[in-house]
């Protein structure tokens with residue numbers, strides 16, 4: 001018996017002592033997983049729970065940094081829980097007019113707060129006020145007969161020739177076309193075609209200033225004084241195209 005044990009000790013252990021034995025793939029994986037879990041536990045023990053407020057703060061910071069970088073106006077941070085819990089596409093139908101009222105206020109028209117007083121007619125301020133009232137009122141189009149309304153439809157960023165509704169319109173010389181941003185994203189109404197040298201020469205809602213269609217409810221209008229065919233697009237989403245035919 002002792003002979004056999006001695007043989008095995010001499011044959012095995014000196015060559016492969018336990019300390020120098022290879023760990024193997026599975027062993028290495030287990031060690032890596034263990035270390036990862038330990039690292040996560042240390043993070044958790046140090047910082048605790050990092051909740052939604054942290055990620056939304058980071059998102060808001062990224063948004064404002066990018067907007068500053070591209071010289072875009074600041075977007076108001078939505079804090080109203082009712083608005084937050086409503087999908088963006090359904091927000092225009094919220095019965096609470098608080099949000100549309102506030103966007104009206106920033107659009108620079110003196111009648112901006114009169115989203116409900118659509119009865120006042122004739123003044124151009126009244127028409128922009130009524131189109132800003134995106135709360136489902138149907139009298140946006142019949143405000144003033146000289147104005148033609150074009151809507152930037154919800155989700156327009158992903159659309160092409162259906163981003164503007166109607167996509168192609170016919171007006172007569174002297175008529176004014178009013179574009180309303182019914183989408184939650186920032187868009188422009190820019191004459192010409194994307195990349196063309198004369199893009200924006202005829203009309204352009206722009207990236208800043210009072211006419212910029214930065215958010216839902218903003219309007220931009222242009223009066224067409226000459227006969228012609230006026231294609232236009234969105235500089236932020238060049239696939240978005242529309243057309244105005246002036247006769």
Ligand SMILES: [Cu+2]
Pocket residue numbers: 156157186187188234235236237240
């Ligand atoms: Cu756009």
